[in-house]
Amino acid sequence: MSVDKATVAKIASLARIRMDDAACDAMVPELNQILGWVEQLGEVDVTGVEPMTAVIPNTLRLRDDVVDADPLTGGGVRDKVLANAPAPEHGFFGVPKVIE
Amino acid sequence: MSEYRIQGATGEWEVVIGLEVHAQVTSKAKLFSGAATAFGAEPNTQVSLVDAAMPGMLPVPNRECIRQAVRTGMAIDAQINKWSRFDRKNYFYADLPQGYQISQLYHPLVGEGYLDVSLDDKDPENTKRIGVERIHVEQDAGKLMHDQHPTMSYVDLNRSGVALMEIVSKPDMRSPAEAGAYVRKLRSILRYVGSCDGNMEEGSMRADVNVSVRKPGDEFGTRTETKNVNSVRFVMQVIEYEANRQVDVIENGGTVDQETRLFDPDTGTTRTMRSKEDAHDYRYFPDPDLLPLELDDAFLADCRESLPELPDAKRHRYENELGLTAYNAGQLTADVDVYQRYEAILAATAAKVGKSESDVATQVANWVLSVAPGVKNATEDADEANDTTAANAGIIALSAAGTVSGGQAKEIYEIVLKTGREPEEIAETEGLKQNSDTGAIEAVVDEVLANNADKVEEYRGGKDKLFGFFVGQTMKAMKGQGNPAVVNEILKAKLG
Amino acid sequence: MTELTELTVAAIRKGVAGGDFTAVEVAEAFNANVAAASELNAFIVATPEKAVEAAQAVDAKRAKGEDLGKMGGVPIGMKDLFATNGVQTTAASHMLEGFVPQYESTVSQKLWDAGAGMLGKLNLDQFAMGSSNETSYFGNVISPWRRKDGGNADLAPGGSSGGSSSAVSARLCPAATGTDTGGSIRQPAAFTGITGIKPTYGRCSRWGVVAFASSLDQAGPMARDVTDCAIMLEAMAGFDPKDSTSLDMPVPEWEAGLNPDMKGKKVGIPREYRMDGMDPEILKSWDDGIAWLKDAGAEVVDISLPHTKYALPAYYIIAPAEASSNLARYDGVRYGLRDLPEGAGLQDMYAATRADGFGPEVKRRIMIGTYVLSAGFYDAYYNQAQKVRALIARDFEQAWSQCDVILAPTCPSAAFALGDKTSDPLSMYLNDVFAVPASLAGLPAMSVPAGLNSEGLPLGLQIIGKAFDEQGVLNAGLAIEQRAGFTAKPEAWWK
Incomplete structure (x- = not known):
C-alpha cells in the first residue's frame, strides 16, 4: 500500500495538522518509504497468534469509588486546571465560537 | 400491536429504529479519576488533572462504575464478558480534552440481552421483545456553552470523564410508541438496579436515535443518527419527523445521507450537525494506558446477589400473590418510587390492622394509585414531609376498620398533608369518625321511623325508592357520622 | 580537596553522610559545571536554586542526625519529559514552551523524597521522538565526546535522552533520569560511555511523564556506573496506584543485591543480532563482553530470537499509533501553545496550533500513527x-529456558555526527534495531560501556533480562564493568 498526496492531505486533516501543498508533497515519499518498510511484517505467519494486550502479564486494578481520595487525581483544583490556559474566562476555558 | 406506517405518495413505509441510550452511571467519583460527579457545580470545579488531560495523566478505573454496568447487564439477561477492554475513540473537539474518548468497541463489558416492552397498560403481558446488542462503559465529554460571549464558546469539563453506560439496542423497533416504551422500560430497570438515576432533564439519560425507512419487507434503508435526545417525548418526535423527512427525500428522488443530526425541541425538527462532519474515522484502538479488564466469579456473584426484584418479576408477584389487577400491578411496578411507596405503606398497613399483606393489598393499591394522588393534587399547601408511610397506613387502617368513611379518609389525608398531625387524632378531634355503635344507630333509626310512619307505610306498600330517604334522615340525625353499612343493615332489618 | 563533580552517586552520598563535604558544596560544584557548559545545550532550563535548596535540606537533616535518604545530597538532572511542579516542562517542544505543571511526576517526587536535588531540566528529542537529540525545539544537544581525528565534528549524544547522556558524561550531573520507549536510555548511554537501565515495564510509574507510547514508555536512571544505576533505580521505582500499568510489587534492594559473580549463570547470545555488514568494532566489543562474562564464571549459550528483524517495523507501527493518540491532547485549548489565526474556528485553531507546535519528526510519527x-x-x-509483538515476546520467553540474561550490542554503531542521518528518517530509526526488541517485550535492559572504538568513541554492551529480574541485569552489567575497566572521559573542550 502506498499513499498519494490526497491521502496525505486527508491524514493531515484527521490528525489536525495544517499542511500546505509543499508539505504534503514532501511527506508523500517519506511516508511511503516508512510504510514500505513496515510492510515486511506481512511476511510473518501470525496464524493463531493473539495480538499482545498486556506487555507484562498483569490485570487491571480497579479503584474504590471515593471522591478526591488522592488530591493529585481529585477535583476541586480549578486554579491548577486553568493555570496554563491560553484563554481562561470566568472559570471556563475559552475557545473560538463553535457552531454545532 | 397495530402496525405503524408512514403513508407516502408511493405507498406505505415502515420505519426502523435503533436506540443508543447513554445512561450516566450512579457513582460518587468519575470513571477514571477521583473528581466528583454531582450535578450543577460551578464550572471546572469537579475537574481533576486527569480529566483536563494534563500531560502525563493516566486513567485508573472506578470499580463501582464497572459493577453498576455489570448489574445492569444482568438485569436485562445479558451476557457478561469476563474479559473486556477499553478502546480509544479518537476525534478532536473542545469538549474532549484527551483528543479521544475512552470507550469499548472491540470487547464490551456486556454482550447481548433484551427488554420486553408493553404498549398497552391494560395488558402488560402483551409484550414485544427488543434486543440489546451490547452495553459498554465510556467517558462522558465536557460541556460547551455558546451564549456567554460574542466570539467565544466556553468549555466546562465538570462532566468530562463521568461514567456512562452506552446501551445499544438492535434495530428492533418499528414505531415511535415502541421506542417510547423501550426507553421507559429501560429507565425503569436502570432505576430499579440503581445504576442510573434516569433523570433525563439533568442529562443523566439521553438517547441517540437511529432512524431509517423502507418499504415493508425491503432491506434496511440508510439511517441517520440524531444525537442527545433527552426525553421520551422528544425521542418519539424525532422518529416521526425523521421518518417523514426521509420518506419525502426518497420520494422526491433524493437519497438519505448517513449523517449525524441534531434535534431542536422548539420546532420539533432535526438538522445536520455541522461540527462533526468529517469525524467519521475514529481510529479505535485498545487504550495502552489500561490493561484488559478481567472479572472474577466472586465479583460477578456479588453483582448478581445485589440485584433487586426487577419490574416484570415484581409485577407478576403483585398479581399472583397480592391479587392485584394486571393494570394496578403494572402501574405500581413501573417506577421505583411508586413501588417503594406502595410496599412501605402496604407493610405498615398490614401490621397495623393485623392482617396479611394480600388481605389489604388491593385497598392499599387503590389508595396509592388513585385516592391519595387525587387528594394531594387538590391540596395546594401540602408539605411532602408530612406524607409519611405511617400516616398513610394509619388512614387506610381507619378506613379498613370502618372507623372512617371514604370521604372522611380523604379529609383526614388533606389535614395530614397540611399539618403533619396524626390521623387517629384528627379523626377524633375533628369529628371525622363514623358511628358503628348498633345500639345508638338503632335508637336513631327507631326515632326516624317513628317520625315518618306514613313513609314507612308507603315503603312497605312497595315504594322501595324510599329506602334512600330513611338512610338520609338517619345520617342527618347522626350528623353524617353513622357508618353507612351499619345504618343500611339496621334499616333493612327494621323495615322488614 | 576531591573534585566533587568527579564523584559517583554512591561516593557523594557517602561523603555527605560522613561529613567529608556538604550537600550544598556538591550542588554548587555541579551548578558551576552546568553554567559553564551551555555550549553542550544539555539543559533546557537550569534550576541551580532548586539544587541548593534540596542540598540545604539534606545538610539540615544531617545536622539533626536524620536519615538522608537513598539519594541524600545527590543533585541530578531531570529529563524534561517529567512534569515538575512550578518548573517549565516542555518535552522539548514549542507546543509546551512555557507550560508550568501544577503537579510533580511520581518518579521525580520519589527522587526528591529520597534526598536528590534538581540541577535543571534536561534537553531531549521532541516528545522523546528521535535517536540523536536533533528534534528538540530548543536546539541540538552536543555530545561531549569528539572523534580522535581532530575534526571536531559535533557528535550526537544519542536520543531521546540526549541531554541526560551528554550531561552525565560531561560531569554536569552525577546522574540523570531518562525514559526509554525504544532505546532512549540505552542508546544515548552507549553513545556517551555511561550506564543506563530501562527496568521492567511497570516498575517506574508513568504518572506525570509526558507520554510518547504508553505501552513502551519506561523511566530509568542514567549514571556513570552500575552501582549508581542500582541506587537510583531503587529510588525511582515502586508501585503507583495512579498508573494502571504500574507493577504492584515491592522494590527489591538492588544495590545490596549487587554481585558480579556469574557462576552458574547462563548468558544467551542471540544469533539474529549478528547482522550482515555489521561494524567489526561492534562485533569485537561483543566478543569482549562474552569473554568478560565467561571470566566472571558464566556459561555462554547460543540462542535464537527468530523474530528479531521484525521488531523495528512493529515498533514503528505501534509507537506512532499510540503517539498519534497520546499527542491529540495538545490542541491549544487548555494549556500550551495556541495559534489562532484571524477569524479561525475551532478546527482551524487545532490545525494551526499543531502545525506550529510540533516539529517535523513528531508530525511524521503522528501522520504514520494516524x-x-x-x-x-x-x-x-x-x-x-501487535501479533508480531506477541511473537517477539514469545521468542524471549523461549530463550529464558536456555539462559538467564542475554548479551548483545546496544547499537549498531558508535555515535554519528550531528546532521549525518537527519535527511533519512529510516536510517535514523535503524539505530535502535538492537534496543527495540526488549522494549516491545517490556523486559529490563541496560547498556554498560565496553570500551572505545578506533575513533576514540565509546561503545556500549546491552544486557537484557527476564521480566522483574533487574538484579540479574545489574549483576551481569557489574561483571562487565569490572572487567572492561572503562575510565575514559571526554575532554572538557566546552569550558
Whole structure:
C-alpha cells in the first residue's frame, strides 16, 4: 500500500495538522518509504497468534469509588486546571465560537 | 400491536429504529479519576488533572462504575464478558480534552440481552421483545456553552470523564410508541438496579436515535443518527419527523445521507450537525494506558446477589400473590418510587390492622394509585414531609376498620398533608369518625321511623325508592357520622 | 580537596553522610559545571536554586542526625519529559514552551523524597521522538565526546535522552533520569560511555511523564556506573496506584543485591543480532563482553530470537499509533501553545496550533500513527504489529529456558555526527534495531560501556533480562564493568 498526496492531505486533516501543498508533497515519499518498510511484517505467519494486550502479564486494578481520595487525581483544583490556559474566562476555558 | 406506517405518495413505509441510550452511571467519583460527579457545580470545579488531560495523566478505573454496568447487564439477561477492554475513540473537539474518548468497541463489558416492552397498560403481558446488542462503559465529554460571549464558546469539563453506560439496542423497533416504551422500560430497570438515576432533564439519560425507512419487507434503508435526545417525548418526535423527512427525500428522488443530526425541541425538527462532519474515522484502538479488564466469579456473584426484584418479576408477584389487577400491578411496578411507596405503606398497613399483606393489598393499591394522588393534587399547601408511610397506613387502617368513611379518609389525608398531625387524632378531634355503635344507630333509626310512619307505610306498600330517604334522615340525625353499612343493615332489618 | 563533580552517586552520598563535604558544596560544584557548559545545550532550563535548596535540606537533616535518604545530597538532572511542579516542562517542544505543571511526576517526587536535588531540566528529542537529540525545539544537544581525528565534528549524544547522556558524561550531573520507549536510555548511554537501565515495564510509574507510547514508555536512571544505576533505580521505582500499568510489587534492594559473580549463570547470545555488514568494532566489543562474562564464571549459550528483524517495523507501527493518540491532547485549548489565526474556528485553531507546535519528526510519527489506525488499515498494520509483538515476546520467553540474561550490542554503531542521518528518517530509526526488541517485550535492559572504538568513541554492551529480574541485569552489567575497566572521559573542550 502506498499513499498519494490526497491521502496525505486527508491524514493531515484527521490528525489536525495544517499542511500546505509543499508539505504534503514532501511527506508523500517519506511516508511511503516508512510504510514500505513496515510492510515486511506481512511476511510473518501470525496464524493463531493473539495480538499482545498486556506487555507484562498483569490485570487491571480497579479503584474504590471515593471522591478526591488522592488530591493529585481529585477535583476541586480549578486554579491548577486553568493555570496554563491560553484563554481562561470566568472559570471556563475559552475557545473560538463553535457552531454545532 | 397495530402496525405503524408512514403513508407516502408511493405507498406505505415502515420505519426502523435503533436506540443508543447513554445512561450516566450512579457513582460518587468519575470513571477514571477521583473528581466528583454531582450535578450543577460551578464550572471546572469537579475537574481533576486527569480529566483536563494534563500531560502525563493516566486513567485508573472506578470499580463501582464497572459493577453498576455489570448489574445492569444482568438485569436485562445479558451476557457478561469476563474479559473486556477499553478502546480509544479518537476525534478532536473542545469538549474532549484527551483528543479521544475512552470507550469499548472491540470487547464490551456486556454482550447481548433484551427488554420486553408493553404498549398497552391494560395488558402488560402483551409484550414485544427488543434486543440489546451490547452495553459498554465510556467517558462522558465536557460541556460547551455558546451564549456567554460574542466570539467565544466556553468549555466546562465538570462532566468530562463521568461514567456512562452506552446501551445499544438492535434495530428492533418499528414505531415511535415502541421506542417510547423501550426507553421507559429501560429507565425503569436502570432505576430499579440503581445504576442510573434516569433523570433525563439533568442529562443523566439521553438517547441517540437511529432512524431509517423502507418499504415493508425491503432491506434496511440508510439511517441517520440524531444525537442527545433527552426525553421520551422528544425521542418519539424525532422518529416521526425523521421518518417523514426521509420518506419525502426518497420520494422526491433524493437519497438519505448517513449523517449525524441534531434535534431542536422548539420546532420539533432535526438538522445536520455541522461540527462533526468529517469525524467519521475514529481510529479505535485498545487504550495502552489500561490493561484488559478481567472479572472474577466472586465479583460477578456479588453483582448478581445485589440485584433487586426487577419490574416484570415484581409485577407478576403483585398479581399472583397480592391479587392485584394486571393494570394496578403494572402501574405500581413501573417506577421505583411508586413501588417503594406502595410496599412501605402496604407493610405498615398490614401490621397495623393485623392482617396479611394480600388481605389489604388491593385497598392499599387503590389508595396509592388513585385516592391519595387525587387528594394531594387538590391540596395546594401540602408539605411532602408530612406524607409519611405511617400516616398513610394509619388512614387506610381507619378506613379498613370502618372507623372512617371514604370521604372522611380523604379529609383526614388533606389535614395530614397540611399539618403533619396524626390521623387517629384528627379523626377524633375533628369529628371525622363514623358511628358503628348498633345500639345508638338503632335508637336513631327507631326515632326516624317513628317520625315518618306514613313513609314507612308507603315503603312497605312497595315504594322501595324510599329506602334512600330513611338512610338520609338517619345520617342527618347522626350528623353524617353513622357508618353507612351499619345504618343500611339496621334499616333493612327494621323495615322488614 | 576531591573534585566533587568527579564523584559517583554512591561516593557523594557517602561523603555527605560522613561529613567529608556538604550537600550544598556538591550542588554548587555541579551548578558551576552546568553554567559553564551551555555550549553542550544539555539543559533546557537550569534550576541551580532548586539544587541548593534540596542540598540545604539534606545538610539540615544531617545536622539533626536524620536519615538522608537513598539519594541524600545527590543533585541530578531531570529529563524534561517529567512534569515538575512550578518548573517549565516542555518535552522539548514549542507546543509546551512555557507550560508550568501544577503537579510533580511520581518518579521525580520519589527522587526528591529520597534526598536528590534538581540541577535543571534536561534537553531531549521532541516528545522523546528521535535517536540523536536533533528534534528538540530548543536546539541540538552536543555530545561531549569528539572523534580522535581532530575534526571536531559535533557528535550526537544519542536520543531521546540526549541531554541526560551528554550531561552525565560531561560531569554536569552525577546522574540523570531518562525514559526509554525504544532505546532512549540505552542508546544515548552507549553513545556517551555511561550506564543506563530501562527496568521492567511497570516498575517506574508513568504518572506525570509526558507520554510518547504508553505501552513502551519506561523511566530509568542514567549514571556513570552500575552501582549508581542500582541506587537510583531503587529510588525511582515502586508501585503507583495512579498508573494502571504500574507493577504492584515491592522494590527489591538492588544495590545490596549487587554481585558480579556469574557462576552458574547462563548468558544467551542471540544469533539474529549478528547482522550482515555489521561494524567489526561492534562485533569485537561483543566478543569482549562474552569473554568478560565467561571470566566472571558464566556459561555462554547460543540462542535464537527468530523474530528479531521484525521488531523495528512493529515498533514503528505501534509507537506512532499510540503517539498519534497520546499527542491529540495538545490542541491549544487548555494549556500550551495556541495559534489562532484571524477569524479561525475551532478546527482551524487545532490545525494551526499543531502545525506550529510540533516539529517535523513528531508530525511524521503522528501522520504514520494516524494512517495505520485509519479505517481499513487497522488490521493490516496495528493488529498485525501487535501479533508480531506477541511473537517477539514469545521468542524471549523461549530463550529464558536456555539462559538467564542475554548479551548483545546496544547499537549498531558508535555515535554519528550531528546532521549525518537527519535527511533519512529510516536510517535514523535503524539505530535502535538492537534496543527495540526488549522494549516491545517490556523486559529490563541496560547498556554498560565496553570500551572505545578506533575513533576514540565509546561503545556500549546491552544486557537484557527476564521480566522483574533487574538484579540479574545489574549483576551481569557489574561483571562487565569490572572487567572492561572503562575510565575514559571526554575532554572538557566546552569550558
